[in-house]
Amino acid sequence: MSRILAFIFRRRGHGGGWHWTDIATWIWLIGGTILMFGPALWLVASSFKGPAQLAEFPPTLLPYVQQTAMVEGYDAPLPLYTATQEDGSTKVLAEIRRIGVNSQMVDPGNPDERINVNIADRSPVREIGLATGNYAEPLVKNNFLRFLWNSVFVTVMATLITLFTNSMAAFALSKYRFRGRDGVMLLIVATLMVPLSVILVPLYSVVNAMGLLNSLWGVILPTVATPTGVFLLRQYMLTIPDELLEAARMDHASEWQIYWRIVLPLAAPALAVLAIFSVVWRWNDFLWPLIVLSQREHYTLQVGLNTYAGELNVQWHYILAMTVVTMIPVILVFLFLQRFITTGIAGAGIK
Amino acid sequence: MAGLGETLGRAATWPFTLMARAVDPPLRVWQRWTGTGGMAAVFLAPNLAIFGVFVLIPLVLNFVYSMTGGTGILLDQRPFIGMEQYGRLLECEDYTRRITCREDQFWTAVTNTAGFVIFQVTLMVVVSLITALILNRNIRGRGFFRAVFFFPVLLSPVVVGLIWRWILQREGLLNLIAVNLGLEPEIWLNDRFYAFAATIGVSTWAHMGFYTLILLAGLQAIPRDLYEAAEMDATPPSRVFRRITLPLLGPNFAVVLVLALIRSVQIFDEVYVLTGGGPGTSTLYLTQYIYEVGFASILRNPGLAAAASILMGAVLVVLTLLQLWLSRRAEGRRAR
Structure with a gap:
């Protein structure tokens, strides 16, 4: 064990004692790990708690569910409580109904006799368990399955179109000489300066004029011509040797075939990076879908979540579970593809 | 087993392969007609069209909107009012007190x-x-x-x-x-x-x-x-x-x-x-x-x-x- 610890906490100097910077380093790293993962883990743990448990203070770390029992003579399972009786002893009873401050209870072993207990004298019997209804109910009842489908549709379509249009433009800009090429490049650079939040009103009017309000295409199309994507792909395609293209032309390949059969497969690594970025971007988009989509059946997950979380009486048990669902694709990307993204950012400084 | 992944990959990209084959003959005709320079235009067109419609046109329209009034979103319902909107945003009676600003x-x-x-x-x-x-x-x-x-x-x-x-x-x-x-x-x-x-x-x-x-x-x-x-x-x-x-x-x-x-x-x-x-x-x-x-x-x-x-x-x-x-x-x- 101590050797493992020595290995993990390898220090700065060669041998010798701990320098104060080593201690500070590890405090920062471990504290950072807790701070970065903790909130999301807390969300996941909370999402499995029932509504009553969520309203409790202090909150418990793990999710519990109240135990229930089938009692003879009752159709539905009854919740179990530990009731303190007058003589101070405790007994596990099942609650039939609550009347004011009194609870009408029954002994599961002796179902004929009813007992009245003050609600202050009873506490629920609980065991660790998952309130999976938090997930199932909103998906079925509250349209969340629909929102999920809309989000998937937007993400997949936008990513496909982004890959196609951006790679074609990047091909033209990296492999052809034509008049106005620098002008086009400059134009694309210039659009970097126009984030969506600056053109909300006129963009809305354009989308409105095209009849795309309350349509998922109204969400998809304005986002697909990303300047970052064109840049990333162009930089990569510049490294593909022109001789390859010339050889193909000798063999009477058309320009389209050169793009499709030679350049695209060779640019696969850059396309993969752009695809990952695009999936994360489009899945997380919020402001623009919020403006374009005003009918519930067209909401994406992000907009739907915001709407339900903005209600006067927030149903946190549903919101938390659906937030976890919204996180899933991003967590998958994090677990399996994080390396591509971090090297992409470190290399090109894109986001 | 190695063949399975490849087969699946091919099945997934099959619609795109088909699409790419379908557009090749008309593009060949276009290429013969305009040369490779014309092909550059073809490759640039989709991206630039989307840029134009969803970035450049809105960029210009933004100025038009900022100089018109009313609550309508359609431009023909909006009267021209010049720099009035900017005036409303920036005008204050006393610039040290926020509350006296028009907006x-x-x-x-x-x-x-x-x-x-x-x-x-x-x-x-x-x-x-x-x-x-x-x-x-x-x-x-x-x-x-x-x-x-x-x-x-x-x-x-x-x-x-x-x-x-x-x-x-x-x-x-x-x-x-x-x-x-x-x-x-x-x-x-x-x-x-x-x-x-x-x-x-x-x-x-x-x-x-x-x-x-x-x-x-x-x-x-x-x-x-x-x-x-x-x-x-x-x-x-x-x-x-x-x-x-x-x-x-x-x-x-x-x-x-x-x-x-x-x-x-x-x-x-x-x-x-x-x-x-x-x-x-x-x-x-x-x-x-x-x-x-x-x-x-x-x-x-x-x-x-x-x-x-x-x-x-x-x-x-x-x-x-x-x-x-x-x-x-x-x-x-x-x-x-």
């Missing part, structure tokens, strides 16, 4: 955003720099910790906002910690100061990993032998930091600073979900002001929203030009 909400949003930008960017740069310096040390599991700090960057702003709303609510985790430390529980987001601080803290939490990566890349590009030489001369660490690390990190540091500024000015999503601009208007920032004036409020005024967004855009253009200039300089230095 005092706008000034509230501007001052809130200014405060937010100053504190958030400072915090962001300091925290990212410390983290990058620590990750640049000779530690075990650097890849793991780099990933740790990057994790929140991938989360959607809505998720970020909800995670923290859940922690900051009355029965939340922060109050649990507060009570255990012997403090009074608070409804944090109902307090003007705490809500403002929360927007800064939460947005820093969500994005610092991104800036850490850029700074770390810069740190790792600094040649090791410089440090070795400094060690031989027994240079004190503070001096090494001032004389080697900071100057050589300079370009990356500047890029981070400007990028953080650009994004901080536009802050919307996570704050909107976290506080909704409240309590009152204490966390109302510029983009939310534009969104509400243009879309959400009952008395919506697209012209006013357009004018406000042009003013914000002007600030962003200056910052972006600064960024392009700085990153070009950074590239030049790396090449040398």
